[in-house]
Amino acid sequence: MRTDVFNGLFSTINITDDLNKGYSHFYSEVLRVKAVAEKINHTGNIVVIFDELFRGTNEKDAHDATLAIISAFAKIQGNIFLVSSHIIEVADRFRTVGNIRFRYFHTHIEEKTPIHSYHLREEVTEERLRILIIENGKIIEIIEGGWHGNT
Numbered sequence: 001m002r003t004d005v006f007n008g009l010f011s012t013i014n015i016t017d018d019l020n021k022g023y024s025h026f027y028s029e030v031l032r033v034k035a036v037a038e039k040i041n042h043t044g045n046i047v048v049i050f051d052e053l054f055r056g057t058n059e060k061d062a063h064d065a066t067l068a069i070i071s072a073f074a075k076i077q078g079n080i081f082l083v084s085s086h087i088i089e090v091a092d093r094f095r096t097v098g099n100i101r102f103r104y105f106h107t108h109i110e111e112k113t114p115i116h117s118y119h120l121r122e123e124v125t126e127e128r129l130r131i132l133i134i135e136n137g138k139i140i141e142i143i144e145g146g147w148h149g150n151t
Helices: 025-042 059-074 089-094 130-136 139-144
Strands: 008-011 046-051 080-084 103-110 113-122
Touching: 008 025, 025 046, 025 059, 059 080, 059 089, 113 130, 130 139
Parallel strands: 008 046, 046 080
Antiparallel strands: 103 113
């Protein structure tokens, strides 16, 4: 990206593990966040897109790591951070931080089918769709009705 307004763009979209280097998905995410921090400290005025920070680990560690990283970056001025997360409990910590805004893509249900509007709304969503998507895919029925051959 070339722009006269910002000095660069970093994203953590589609970070993968690297088995050849021995890097887990989580460690690859940590290295990317570190690179962002170093670039901000060196250059500043960066746009950063974090897509589901620390999805390569368990929910508790992802929560704690996301909270720590957003807390640190929230103190830095002159950069723009866009962060997507399904760990909505993290938002509670930042509701009173003046330079943080919350947005979500609204989804409504029609006949047990999620309809995505792709329109941003203010605040944090209260929607919980994961189990509905699993139910719609009949995944549990497939597992329970699976192969019962000789073992």
